[in-house]
Amino acid sequence: MTWTETEYRAYLAEERRLYAWVLCRYGDRTPEEARAAALGRYPYEPAEAPLRGLVFHDEAWHWAMLTLHGEGYWRRHPELADPPAAYRELADEA
Template sequence: MRRYGGLAQVEAESSALRRYPYEQSDEPYRGLILHDEAWHWAMLRIHGEGYPQEHPELVEPPAEYRELD
């Protein structure tokens, strides 16, 4: 959210936690709570509901994002 949305670190972190709650790495079934991944929720927050049409290049996360996992 900082890179693609221009948000300050504190704002990006608080917004991300409100939209996509953090799950500890040892949490059973981590990642199955929400169907959509954090990237999708971040793009919705930054660009709104129409981001897939207005920014089709952002529908899939870049390789750099995938490497963070």
């Protein structure tokens, strides 16, 4: 996918926001801890990076659940396989 720099930065910010929200809501992380984790999960990648934005192939919900519950969380916690309505509403706000 090719984005303008503005589009990339906006998408990056949105994914960080959603990831942090999940960590706060489902992982009992403080907002500061969640924001720091989001920056680590979604670092800025320069335009010339060959795989820039590859992390976007899965949504923030999935990456956050992997962080909180590990690989295969969807089998151990099938109720977490899909994001809840509150997450979707938050995502739709952007």
